[in-house]
Amino acid sequence: xxxxxxxxxxxxxxxxxxxxxxxxxxxxxxxxxxxxxxxxxxxxxxxxxxxxxxxxxxxxxxxxxxxxxxxxxxxxxxxxxxxxxxxxxxxxxxxxxxxxxxxxxxxxxxxxxxxxxxxxxxxxxxxxxxxxxxxxxxxxxxxxxxxxxxxxxxxxxxxxxxxxxxxxxxxxxxxxxxxxxxxxxxxxxxxxxxxxxxxxxxxxxxxxxxxxxxxxxxxxxxxxxxxxxxxxxxxxxxxxxxxxxxxxxxxxxxxxxxxxxxxxxxxxxxxxxxxxxxxx
Numbered sequence: 281x282x283x284x285x286x287x288x289x290x291x292x293x294x295x296x297x298x299x300x301x302x303x304x305x306x307x308x309x310x311x312x313x314x315x316x317x318x319x320x321x322x323x324x325x326x327x328x329x330x331x332x333x334x335x336x337x338x339x340x341x342x343x344x345x346x347x348x349x350x351x352x353x354x355x356x357x358x359x360x361x362x363x364x365x366x367x368x369x370x371x372x373x374x375x376x377x378x379x380x381x382x383x384x385x386x387x388x389x390x391x392x393x394x395x396x397x398x399x400x401x402x403x404x405x406x407x408x409x410x411x412x413x414x415x416x417x418x419x420x421x422x423x424x425x426x427x428x429x430x431x432x433x434x435x436x437x438x439x440x441x442x443x444x445x446x447x448x449x450x451x452x453x454x455x456x457x458x459x460x461x462x463x464x465x466x467x468x469x470x471x472x473x474x475x476x477x478x479x480x481x482x483x484x485x486x487x488x489x490x491x492x493x494x495x496x497x498x499x500x501x502x503x504x505x506x507x508x509x510x511x512x513x514x515x516x517x518x519x520x521x522x523x524x525x526x527x528x529x530x531x532x533x534x535x536x537x538x539x540x541x542x543x544x545x546x547x548x549x550x551x552x553x554x555x556x557x558x559x560x
Contacts (some may be wrong), residue, residue, distance in 0.1 A: 284511065286311035288340060292362065292369045293317055294349050294406055294478055295376030297324035299475030300425055303505035308330055309339035311509075316362055316369070318355075318376070318406075322346035349376045349402030359409035370417060371512070372410045374403040374447075375425040379440040381484045392439040397442035404450065418462030421512055424451045428471045431529055435547065436486040455517055468508045468519040469529075473499050488489055491550035492543065496524065 291308045295301040296317030305315045309332050319325050325344035332342050343366065347354040362369060377399040380391065407422065414420040429437055430444035450469045458465050472478060472493055504521055511519035520526040532539045 286313040286371070287443075288312060288314065288550065289370040290314045290362070290367060291371040291373065292359075292406075292410065292425045293373040293375055294402065295319055295425075296373075297321055297328045297344075299477060300470060300473060300501045300504050300508075301373070301375040302328050303501035304332070304423075304425075304508055306336060306502075307505040307509045308371070309336045309342070309369060312338050313371075314340035314366070315342045316366070317342070317343075318347055318349060320346060320348050349406055352401075355402075355405045359406070359413075362517045363413055366412055368417065369410050369420070371421045371423065372406065372414065373423040374406060374421040374530070376402050376406075377425070377443075377477070379437070379480075381436045381440075381486055381489055383436065383486070383518040384438050385438060392442065395439045395443045396446070398447045399440070400450070401448055407450075407454075413459040414458075414463050420462070421464040421466065421515075422451075422454075422458065423508065423512055424448075424465075425508070426451070426467050426469050428469055428525055428528070430467075430469055432532055433461055433491070435492060435543075436489045459538040461553070464511045464512065464515045466508070466516055466519060468504065468511065468521070469525060470504045470521050471499060471525050472496055473501055473504055473521075475501055487550060487554060488547050491546055498559065533542075 286308055291313045293301050293305050293315065296305050297319035301317070301319070305317060305328070309315055315332060317325055317328055323530050329342045329344050331528040332339055345358045347358055349355055359369070378425070403424070414422065414548055424447055427440070427444045427540060430448040431440050448467065451465060455465045499521055507519055507521055520529070
């Protein structure tokens with residue numbers, strides 16, 4: 281089933297020019313899917329297109345569209361173009377997102393609004409534009425790229441976590457609605473992943489954030505993409521990238537007191553360590 285299910289299917293991926301989006305595009309291309317990439321940077325999009333076309337012989341056609349998903353009209357126009365000129369969409373992957381780190385008091389309300397416009401509203405605009413079409417195609421699928429921060433509030437990531445919590449709520453809410461039309465829904469929760477966004481975050485990452493993620497293994501986008509596509513193939517709703525992410529989620533909801541004490545302990549230990557280093 282895995283070798284034929286995605287062959288000649290049209291896969292639309294937002295934020296598809298790099299990171300998890302590009303890795304997911306490559307994974308679908310290995311199954312012979314046609315790839316439609318949306319992102320803001322036309323140069324990176326062309327590079328991604330050439331990368332897929334030259335490195336994956338079995339890939340279908342690859343199309344790129346340089347638009348901003350936070351602009352609803354641009355999203356709606358591109359989706360209609362794909363439906364009318366290219367035979368529609370079979371699989372929608374909502375991946376576009378940005379992030380930054382900082383204390384709430386150091387951030388502007390506009391900073392939070394920017395993340396919500398791209399991470400949440402950009403997803404909503406794309407979903408709303410494609411959904412009526414997907415309803416006419418039983419067996420179609422919607423994928424969401426959330427984050428571990430989509431179920432855990434993380435020190436320094438109040439804006440990012442809020443946007444990803446919203447995304448998680450959206451996906452959970454439409455899961456049963458989509459079933460009425462034979463549409464599958466899958467959400468993946470990547471931990472720290474070796475992407476351009478992650479390295480951009482490191483420029484402003486607070487010491488407490490670094491301490492909390494110090495023991496966590498940095499995963500590769502290819503690993504995330506493989507698990508994501510496999511989850512879609514098996515029609516799973518939730519996909520976790522490693523055992524650690526799954527266990528932390530269980531601990532947070534089953535034993536919240538234990539979870540919060542552990543988090544607080546890591547932060548306090550790091551602060552004492554830095555204080556002692558400054559005094560020595």
